Amino acid sequence: MLAVTEPGVETITAMVCTQLMKTALIENAVGYFAHLDPAPMLIVQPKEAAAEQFSKERITPLIRATPVLRELIGTKKTRSAEETLLYKAFPGGVLALAGAGSPDNLARRPVKRVFCDETDKYPITREGDPIGLADERMATYVGALSVRACSPTIEGESLIESSFLEGDQRQASAACPECDHRQFLDFFKHIQWDKELDEDGNVIAHHPRTAQVYCEACGVGWSEGQRLTALGTIRWHQTRRYRCCDKHGDPIAAYAAAWKAGASAADAVALIWDWWEGPRHAVYRARCPDCGTWPVTNEHASFTAGKVFSPWTRDAPPKIAAKWLSSKNDPDKRVKFDNTQLGKPHKRSSSKEVVAELLAARAEVWAAEVPDGVGVITVGGDTQDDRVELEFVGWGLNEESWSLLYVIVEGDTSKKETWDEVDRQLKRTFRRADGREFAVEAACIDSGGHRAKEVYEFSKARLGRKVWATKGASDRNGKRSPLWPTVRPSNRTRTVFKPIIIGVNSAKDTLRARLAFTEPGPGYMHFSSKRELSWYEQLTAERLIPKVASGRVFQIWDCPKGKANEATDCRVNAMAALAGLIQLGMKLNAVVLAVTAAIQAAKPTPAKTVPAEGAARPAAPAKPTKFAKQSGSWMKRRR
Ligand SMILES: [Zn+2]
Ligand SMILES: [Zn+2]
Numbered sequence: 001m002l003a004v005t006e007p008g009v010e011t012i013t014a015m016v017c018t019q020l021m022k023t024a025l026i027e028n029a030v031g032y033f034a035h036l037d038p039a040p041m042l043i044v045q046p047k048e049a050a051a052e053q054f055s056k057e058r059i060t061p062l063i064r065a066t067p068v069l070r071e072l073i074g075t076k077k078t079r080s081a082e083e084t085l086l087y088k089a090f091p092g093g094v095l096a097l098a099g100a101g102s103p104d105n106l107a108r109r110p111v112k113r114v115f116c117d118e119t120d121k122y123p124i125t126r127e128g129d130p131i132g133l134a135d136e137r138m139a140t141y142v143g144a145l146s147v148r149a150c151s152p153t154i155e156g157e158s159l160i161e162s163s164f165l166e167g168d169q170r171q172a173s174a175a176c177p178e179c180d181h182r183q184f185l186d187f188f189k190h191i192q193w194d195k196e197l198d199e200d201g202n203v204i205a206h207h208p209r210t211a212q213v214y215c216e217a218c219g220v221g222w223s224e225g226q227r228l229t230a231l232g233t234i235r236w237h238q239t240r241r242y243r244c245c246d247k248h249g250d251p252i253a254a255y256a257a258a259w260k261a262g263a264s265a266a267d268a269v270a271l272i273w274d275w276w277e278g279p280r281h282a283v284y285r286a287r288c289p290d291c292g293t294w295p296v297t298n299e300h301a302s303f304t305a306g307k308v309f310s311p312w313t314r315d316a317p318p319k320i321a322a323k324w325l326s327s328k329n330d331p332d333k334r335v336k337f338d339n340t341q342l343g344k345p346h347k348r349s350s351s352k353e354v355v356a357e358l359l360a361a362r363a364e365v366w367a368a369e370v371p372d373g374v375g376v377i378t379v380g381g382d383t384q385d386d387r388v389e390l391e392f393v394g395w396g397l398n399e400e401s402w403s404l405l406y407v408i409v410e411g412d413t414s415k416k417e418t419w420d421e422v423d424r425q426l427k428r429t430f431r432r433a434d435g436r437e438f439a440v441e442a443a444c445i446d447s448g449g450h451r452a453k454e455v456y457e458f459s460k461a462r463l464g465r466k467v468w469a470t471k472g473a474s475d476r477n478g479k480r481s482p483l484w485p486t487v488r489p490s491n492r493t494r495t496v497f498k499p500i501i502i503g504v505n506s507a508k509d510t511l512r513a514r515l516a517f518t519e520p521g522p523g524y525m526h527f528s529s530k531r532e533l534s535w536y537e538q539l540t541a542e543r544l545i546p547k548v549a550s551g552r553v554f555q556i557w558d559c560p561k562g563k564a565n566e567a568t569d570c571r572v573n574a575m576a577a578l579a580g581l582i583q584l585g586m587k588l589n590a591v592v593l594a595v596t597a598a599i600q601a602a603k604p605t606p607a608k609t610v611p612a613e614g615a616a617r618p619a620a621p622a623k624p625t626k627f628a629k630q631s632g633s634w635m636k637r638r639r
Contacts, residue, residue, distance in 0.1 A: 002282050005032075009299065010146065012300075017310070018340040020343070026147065026149060030059070034069060040094050044134050046099065046122050050118070074089075119131060154335070166300055170283065170301060172237075177226040178215060186533075187307070193206060193210045193318075208324075246410075246412055272289075306344065357533065367433045375394075379426060380573030386410070390426075390443075396596075402526040403526065413454055481506065542558060
């Protein structure tokens with residue numbers, strides 16, 4: 001409601017769960033403007049019948065109950081012959097209501113303000129997008145305002161979601177009543193309840209009645225009274241990712257990093273945002289840490305929030321938890337839960353459900369940089385104009401993997417200094433608990449985008465270290481290309497350098513399937529607790545969309561507009577680097593077994609347990625030193 005009068009705002013999007021005052025936003029804005037800043041206004045509902053119902057059940061009581069409106073709207077002075085349920089006149093303006101299914105009504109008279117309610121229920125018309133049609137009516141007005149409100153539906157298909165992503169993506173923080181730490185409340189991250197476990201640690205019973213919000217900083221569970229107190233401290237923050245001063249900014253990730261690094265919540269907030277407040281507006285504007293400007297415009301203020309922000313008792317944490325438990329294993333109920341409770345679009349995946357928050361919840365803390373199961377490390381790199389993102393992946397038996405490290409090398413990628421730093425990163429070594437050092441065996445760097453030449457040069461000079469420039473296969477004919485090309489590129493002809501064409505779609509099929517694995521073992525992905533939620537969101541951002549080629553429909557992976565997918569590209573390239581090693585003759589399992597056998601050999605004989613008679617003795621300890629010194633010894637074996 002503050003955004004309605006925030007200077008500079010032209011569009012407002014509210015993508016929120018049900019019963020979170022979306023309708024009140026429209027009612028109050030309409031009432032405010034009719035009284036204090038009159039002009040022609042239009043409310044759009046999915047159908048004309050819904051518009052009539054809205055007029056009867058919402059607008060009429062609003063006018064009746066509000067003295068200033070009662071005097072202005074529908075009095076004898078202004079009542080005209082036209083006055084109907086769908087048309088109300090007042091001094092200086094009118095309020096029209098229309099159904100989104102009747103585009104003729106939408107395109108009739110010019111209006112200054114448009115309120116689109118329940119956008120995701122709008123019918124598909126031949127004339128196209130009803131929101132766009134309604135907005136076209138505002139063309140002649142200066143200071144026009146377009147407001148859209150709805151719970152989202154399916155990701156990539158939801159009108160309110162695409163509108164939200166176009167905006168500045170505001171999220172709300174609430175301060176902990178115990179420690180004052182501000183957090184962006186999230187059902188999966190902050191609400192917990194008692195669970196009964198069996199001896200193996202499997203959950204055998206849930207107690208949703210014990211559900212509470214737990215502070216991410218001090219760990220205190222909030223009583224319902226404390227939760228309501230916290231809701232009273234809500235402030236909205238622009239969270240859209242941006243570019244400024246040749247760097248990219250991710251407000252939410254930067255905030256998490258700042259307080260994890262030890263800053264107080266207040267200091268961490270002040271590092272990332274400026275509090276911008278006036279008599280009728282209040283918002284945390286994202287600020288570039290380098291130049292101090294506000295890189296994210298507020299022309300389109302977009303908001304999202306779930307039930308965890310609801311002040312109603314019927315939406316208290318125990319109720320949301322119970323709803324989650326009854327819907328989590330039922331796909332249809334799950335869609336409804338995401339939309340109506342979380343206020344988030346439901347991610348439809350071709351295979352199994354993959355949810356960023358659930359992946360984040362299983363992150364691990366490892367005893368050393370390199371967990372014991374790892375045999376080989378590869379790197380996948382994604383090149384942007386202003387940075388290179390690198391993921392270091394440890395590979396174990398049957399491609400079980402560990403996300404060892406994720407590094408963002410900031411800097412103009414047309415400059416040598418940036419690539420020098422990338423090189424330094426690739427030369428990093430990693431230690432296992434027993435002290436063994438690991439180096440990077442191979443790396444694939446994506447050369448798509450504007451920096452193909454730079455990536456080629458970088459990799460060409462480092463082919464001996466197996467640093468490969470890659471490019472995604474177009475898969476235009478609908479066929480999946482193999483992850484690593486079966487025809488070996490002839491790198492001997494160094495004058496014509498060509499990137500390695502990798503099958504990104506088949507890699508992403510594999511990736512999505514592996515993300516759905518829940519038990520450690522072949523293909524399972526282990527994540528480090530050091531990754532932020534935004535990283536998991538990037539890893540799960542893409543979805544399959546149908547493409548038509550030569551009369552056939554096939555599915556390709558696509559990143560929805562406004563979403564980031566760097567983590568996906570990095571992982572695909574790390575997978576490609578492993579595939580490249582295998583193509584060159586590496587036997588992954590044999591290498592892993594040799595490297596992990598070396599741990600047992602290096603470990604001192606366990607003191608506590610006496611080995612049983614005839615127990616296998618540790619393998620001869622000759623290998624470890626050899627392996628530590630000589631990466632890539634499998635190449636020799638092949639020859
Ligand atoms: Zn706290
Ligand atoms: Zn800047």
